Amino acid sequence: MPLWASALVATLFVQTVSSFASLAIPLLGPPLMARAGLAPESIGLVSALTSAGICWCLACGGPMLSHHGPVRTLQIGLACLALGLFALSQPLGLLGLFGALAVGFGTGHNTPAGSQILVRAAPPRHRTLIFSIKQAGVPLGGALAGLLVAPMVLAQGLSAALWTIIGVVLLTILLVQPFRQRLDGDRGAGQQGWARALLSPAALARSVRVLRAHPTLPLLTALGVSFSVLQSCLMAFTATYAITRHGASLAEAGRIVAVMQLSSMVGRIALGWLADRTGHALRHLALQAVASALAVALLVAGGDRGPLALYGCAALVGFTAIGWNGVHMAELARVAPQSQVSNVTSAASLFGFGGSICGPLAFTLLVNWSGSYGLAFIVMAVQLAGFGLVSAAVLGRGTGKGGGSHS
Structure with missing residues (x-):
């Protein structure tokens, strides 16, 4: 198997399983919240803590990442x-909130890691497409x-x-082990203090400063934040919205x-x-x-028909408002210095989350x-549409020159 194919298979597989496991949580929002005696919209707190872990x-x-290698x-x-x-499988409380934080840290x-693997292995002329295929593992896992x-x-x-999902995650750890020798060749250089760095404010400061590495990174990062605000709400509340507003069953x-x-x-691959x-x-x-903002407006206005x-509007929202990430990630990797790709994508994603x-x-x-979803x-x-218009205006004045996808 070519190196780029091995890299794509490994990252896509882990991305899909991680997405399947983490996105099962908002789908289980109504029964989880009911078991805890909380209102259905309280699933937003679990979603926020998951993002905090990320x-x-x-x-x-x-x-x-530098110490252990990406795989x-x-x-x-x-x-x-x-x-x-496992923590979330117990009755919700402080243990469940810790579980949400651990889920976020694990998926983060x-x-x-995926960007570090792919930027080294992907042919430059197909880099955006390959990144988008890898990012397609997020909606694929969500769909499953x-x-x-x-x-x-x-x-x-x-x-x-929940125990069945845990078993799938543990099995995946074993299945990706054969990829480690080929893709983790440069691990361990000078990062013996990685455990201390997990609680280091200096590490946070470094992750922010790295966004000065290219003039388009601040705008690209801010646009990603705006997309993330809307996407996180769609991920966290669509199932609860369909149940409470449209009377859908959990299965529907x-x-x-x-x-x-x-x-x-489909959107991530096509747009890439x-x-x-x-x-x-x-x-x-x-x-x-x-376009994403207009699609959400259609979901709200047309879902009653x-x-x-409702299914058609959900598909349109998925294509636009959740189909942006692969293009965004590939562009971050393109403009970042190659030695800083993982740091740049981490920092930009930090702001996004x-x-x-x-x-x-x-x-x-x-x-x-x-009282209205x-x-x-x-x-x-509206916040995303406003930011998209501002970004288009800035790009029109020349800030976006050189911001294409080709290397």
Whole structure:
């Protein structure tokens, strides 16, 4: 197998399983919250803590990645994910909140480790497409969760379903071991203090400073934050929205989420191919921001027109509002100095997952205040549309020159 193919298989497999396991949590939101005696929208707190765990990983996990190598780091992340799911399988409380943090820390390694593997192995002329295929593992895992989790809960019960997911995660750790020798060749250089760095404020400061490495990185990072705010709300609340607003069953809500995720998978690959052909990734993302906001408005306005309309709107939202990440990640890797790719993608993703913390929390507050999921979705869509228009204006004045996808 060519090196780029080995790299893509390993990263796509881990990305898919991590996504399947972590995105099962919001799908289980109503029964998890009901078991804890909390309102359905309280799943936003679990989502925010998961994003906080991702931020912790991205801010302080760079030395850990350098010490162990990307494949071993992905395996450690999967182990943390399994531990977090175990905590969540217990009655919610402080242990469950710790579990959400551990799930986030475990999934946070996928971005920097995967980027480090792929930027070394991917042919430059197909880099955006290969990154987008790898990122398609996120919606693929989400779609599998949408199709499988509800039937597992109905057949086995909530705790047994979580244990099944834990087993899949642990098996994945073993299955990616054969890739380690080929892809972890440069591990261990000068990073013996990686454990201390996990609690180091200096590591956080370094992860922020690295975004000065290229003039387009601040704008690209900020646009990613705005996308992340909306995406995190769609991930956290779509199933609960379908159940509480449209009377969907848990299984039907899972199918709606699966349609949204599968459409996102197609969107990531198609938009990555388009960005490679046009060579204008930043401008492409700015326009996609506006299209994503319009798609969410259609979901809110058109969802009442029957199940077919609801599924169609969910597919459109998935293609646009959740289909941006592969192009964004490839552009970050393209403009970053090669020695700083994992650090740049970590730092930019850190800010993005900061948006993933704020988004669900703000959404929960809006629903508590207004009683309307639709209004909360519209507010999140408007902020993305506004930022997309501002980004397009800045690019029009010349900031985006050189911001294409080709090397």
